[in-house]
Amino acid sequence: MQIGLLGKTNVGKSTFFSAATEAPVSIGNFPFTTIKPNVGVAYVITDCACKHFGVKHDIPLCKNGTRFIPIKLIDVAGLVPGAHEGKGLGIQFLDDARQAEALIHVVDIAGSTDIQGQPVPIGTHDPLEDVKFVVDEFDQWFKQILAREWPKLSKEIEQKKTKLVDGISKRFSGLAIKDYQVQKVLQNLDLLTKKPTEWQDSDLTLFVKELRKKTKPILIAANKADLCKDLTIVDKIKKDSLILICSAETELLLRKATKAGLIDYIPGDKGFTIKENVEVSSQQQKALDLAKSVISKIDSTGIQAVLNSIIFDVLKLIVVYPVEDDTKLCNKDGEILPDARLLPINSNAKDLAETVHADLAKGFLHAIDAKTKQRIGADHLLKNGDVIKIISSMSRG
Ligand SMILES: Nc1nc2c(ncn2[C@@H]2O[C@H](COP(=O)(O)OP(=O)(O)O)[C@@H](O)[C@H]2O)c(=O)[nH]1
Ligand SMILES: [Mg+2]
The missing domain is CATH 3.10.20.30 (Beta-grasp domain)
Known part of the structure; x- marks a missing residue:
């Protein structure tokens, strides 16, 4: 199970990655560390079955009935408009993204970075533009893969040299797309019976859009919510997309403080407590106070909610x-x-x-x-x- 983190530069992808892959609790020698510089292990959280049976067990991935389940997280190269044509790190981006089963699109919901990822005053960039451009890049990338070969492929299919589903799946090989997914999308769009050489450009566009949605679903992480002056912007985006607010920077701080033994905190909690008998410097106290005020504003840091949601709501996996x-x-x-x-x-x-x-x-x-x-x-x-x-x-x- 691999989840990709994507978005333009400076929205907090790497901060999200560091926070999510910092071991949430002391999990002994479990191999949790970074696999490659941009690939690491994060955890989703669920109620452990030990609760149902009322049994006690002492294993690193269960803390008092809270079960941590590892998933792979990839910090995908920053995305710029035109990536599908190779702009910016376009090629690297697509290479990283192709292995992911679902994607978390990290957005700067405070509007403090322009479309290229340059810092601008808070609230001066509309995050909705970023949501649109990322989906668009993805869809265009998918389209390009198929459209390039469609004239040749559609003829082969009609001459019965290739089967429709096979031929299309093969074009997307390496993208972790399965035959049954291609089949299902063709069926939903009534394209199974339409002559391939008679497909309009609009058929191709619609097909790749639906295939992308099904095979690379996107959840939006509205990051930097701590800086955001007006969170009603989230409701605007919610109309067409799944979106959750978060503050990666706050989560990173809390996980580091947990690791340093300063606080008791389980990711996803709506608060934390400073451990008894620890000395916190005034600087640390200031940072923790800030974290507390962020949590009271946005309920929790949101990072764990995003991870859980992509696995349980978007991919609908079971444990x-x-x-x-x-x-x-x-x-x-x-x-x-x-x-x-x-x-x-x-x-x-x-x-x-x-x-x-x-x-x-x-x-x-x-x-x-x-x-x-x-x-x-x-x-x-x-x-x-x-x-x-x-x-x-x-x-x-
Ligand atoms: N206020 C605030 N700043 C953040 C948050 N997450 C990341 N940042 C800051 O945004 C900047 C870019 O972060 P980075 O993770 O490098 O972004 P990337 O280019 O998308 O990987 C850094 O200065 C981070 O400290 C957040 O939740 N709140
Ligand atoms: Mg980065």
Whole structure:
């Protein structure tokens, strides 16, 4: 699961990235660190299944029933108008973005940077323009990929040398786009039966727009909300897009203060407390006071809400816990609920097996739902929070 952070320069992408990838709690030696300079691990938060069962476990990714689930975050190169034609870091940008399953578009909601990302006085740039241009760049990029080859491809399809879905999917290979997604969009737009050589330019435009929406959905993070004088601008954008307000700078400060042992804070909390018996310098106190006033203005820093929303609202993923013992809820080493996995909605028991190990799926016999103790088959659809033991003729040891 990879999520890309995109936007023009100076909106706070790197600050968001640093804040989100700074380990939210002390998670021991879990491999959480930066993978590449611009690729790191962030966490979504959910209620751990240990709460449902009323069991206690001591694992790094669960703190008092709050479960942290890792996702990959990519800080995509800054975007400028014309990126799809190679302007700015256009090529690098598209390279980073192609691997992402969904995108967080970081916007300077305070309007303190112009369209090129240069600082301007607060409130003098309309963030709606940024929302529009980013979607536009993306759609044009998609369009270019297909339109370039359409004259040739459409003929091949009609001569039955290539199948419609296959031919289109292949043009988008490397973008993590699946056949069924192409199929679905063609179907929704009634394009499955239209002769490809008779597609108008408007058909191509509409098709790529819908394909982009489906395969690279965008959530807007209205950043620098702390600077914003009038947040009603958010309502204007809300009409057509999913948008959440946040302050990456505040979250970064709070995570650093947590790491330094100064405060108790769990990302997403609507407040924090300074630990007893710690000395805070007057400078630190000032920074924490500022953070407190930001939180009281915008409810929470919003960073965790953005991460959770892209996984649970936009991608609609569910959390499932595979276990090897459905009574003790543990793995071979006796660790209770050691693993939480994010799966697409409509995943079944066999899909879960596949994510654990290919052999486990190959030899799949049945599974057991640890909550109901019921035996379930390969096709059984999983629900959010399920704890599942898989029984396979090919389980390892
Ligand atoms: N006030 C405020 N400033 C922010 C926030 N997030 C980032 N910044 C500042 O915006 C500037 C650009 O941030 P950076 O993360 O480098 O932006 P990028 O070019 O999009 O990666 C820096 O000076 C940050 O400190 C925020 O939430 N509030
Ligand atoms: Mg940056």
